[in-house]
Amino acid sequence: MNKTFLAPAKINLCLHVVGKRPDGYHELAMLMQRVSLYDTVRIALVAEGGVRVVCKGVDLPPGGENIAARAARRMLELSGADCGVEIVIDKAIPVAAGLGGGSSDAAAVLMGLDEMLSTALGKERLMAEGGKLGADVPFFIFKEPAWATGIGDCLETVPSLAPFWYVLVNPGVAVSTAWVYQNLGLTSPGTVARMPGFLETTAGVVRLLHNDLEGVTIPRYPVIASLKERLLGLGAAGALMSGSGPTVFGVFEGVEAARAACEELATVPGWRSFLVRAL
Numbered sequence: 001m002n003k004t005f006l007a008p009a010k011i012n013l014c015l016h017v018v019g020k021r022p023d024g025y026h027e028l029a030m031l032m033q034r035v036s037l038y039d040t041v042r043i044a045l046v047a048e049g050g051v052r053v054v055c056k057g058v059d060l061p062p063g064g065e066n067i068a069a070r071a072a073r074r075m076l077e078l079s080g081a082d083c084g085v086e087i088v089i090d091k092a093i094p095v096a097a098g099l100g101g102g103s104s105d106a107a108a109v110l111m112g113l114d115e116m117l118s119t120a121l122g123k124e125r126l127m128a129e130g131g132k133l134g135a136d137v138p139f140f141i142f143k144e145p146a147w148a149t150g151i152g153d154c155l156e157t158v159p160s161l162a163p164f165w166y167v168l169v170n171p172g173v174a175v176s177t178a179w180v181y182q183n184l185g186l187t188s189p190g191t192v193a194r195m196p197g198f199l200e201t202t203a204g205v206v207r208l209l210h211n212d213l214e215g216v217t218i219p220r221y222p223v224i225a226s227l228k229e230r231l232l233g234l235g236a237a238g239a240l241m242s243g244s245g246p247t248v249f250g251v252f253e254g255v256e257a258a259r260a261a262c263e264e265l266a267t268v269p270g271w272r273s274f275l276v277r278a279l
């Protein structure tokens with residue numbers, strides 16, 4: 001049996017670091033939204049035992065095995081199934097980019113194998129299993145725009161978030177999430193952030209844009225500030241780095257201006273741009 005699943009990217013419309021736990025993880029307050037840029041994850045159940053993963057379209061940086069393989073191994077364990085799993089991932093989401101590609105692949109494997117192995121674990125349990133693989137994995141199982149607290153794994157639905165157009169621009173450098181958090185000097189107790197109310201207008205979303213992690217990444221990768229300026233110059237109502245970066249997104253009122261900006265930025269050597277819709 002084999003099936004194909006789409007694993008979307010995410011952006012963080014805001015990311016406030018509100019504290020640090022004794023185990024080193026940071027407590028956050030974030031608004032997260034999935035967007036229409038997808039890895040394609042093909043999963044096959046095979047007779048030969050074990051898990052094999054192939055990633056096409058990208059050279060994953062060395063170190064650490066594929067998070068999708070860890071997800072598959074866990075599902076085999078939970079199901080007790082007497083088979084193996086082969087996974088082929090067509091990577092369209094830039095790697096180590098602040099777009100959650102690995103977490104989304106892992107979530108797709110958990111949800112996909114839950115269906116294919118008939119484990120019927122339910123959303124809550126799958127989110128809990130996802131949280132053991134990475135802080136961002138539960139969000140991709142939650143599947144709705146979310147106000148995320150804790151280490152990013154306590155999720156509440158955000159009411160009335162309009163489906164904006166975004167242009168994502170990636171400058172072609174990989175940024176390690178662990179490095180960013182390690183270099184974050186926490187001053188004072190951190191910001192207290194609350195779930196925003198109505199987010200139906202562009203102005204409402206633009207007011208929200210804030211990412212504490214830019215304080216670490218921009219001094220090391222000034223290109224992130226240039227990306228923001230270019231997007232604003234091309235008509236974005238606001239621009240922000242997503243997650244731990246370096247991808248920047250611009251918020252656009254209309255699709256035509258967004259498309260023009262996306263095409264213009266794609267001409268810069270080494271940059272990749274994507275026109276996406278909020279999911």
Ligand SMILES: C[C@@](CO)(OP(=O)(O)O)[C@H](O)COP(=O)(O)OP(=O)(O)OC[C@H]1O[C@@H](n2ccc(N)nc2=O)[C@H](O)[C@@H]1O
Pocket residue numbers: 012015024025026027028030097098099100101103133134135136137150151152177178181242243244245
């Ligand atoms: C920054 C964010 C924002 O959505 O996304 P990305 O930029 O990675 O996409 C997330 O917080 C990334 O979550 P995720 O990438 O799942 O993190 P993990 O694999 O669990 O951890 C990677 C590294 O980041 C640190 N980490 C992660 C989450 C968190 N709340 N505090 C941390 O200090 C961990 O200590 C670990 O060294």
Ligand SMILES: Nc1ncnc2c1ncn2[C@@H]1O[C@H](COP(=O)(O)OP(=O)(O)O)[C@@H](O)[C@H]1O
Pocket residue numbers: 060061062063064065066067068089094095096097098099100101102103105106175177243244245
């Ligand atoms: N399926 C996968 N896709 C992308 N990266 C993966 C995957 N599995 C493991 N990784 C590792 O996870 C790291 C973070 O990747 P990714 O999820 O793309 O970035 P980010 O955390 O910035 O959103 C990469 O450096 C890579 O080595």
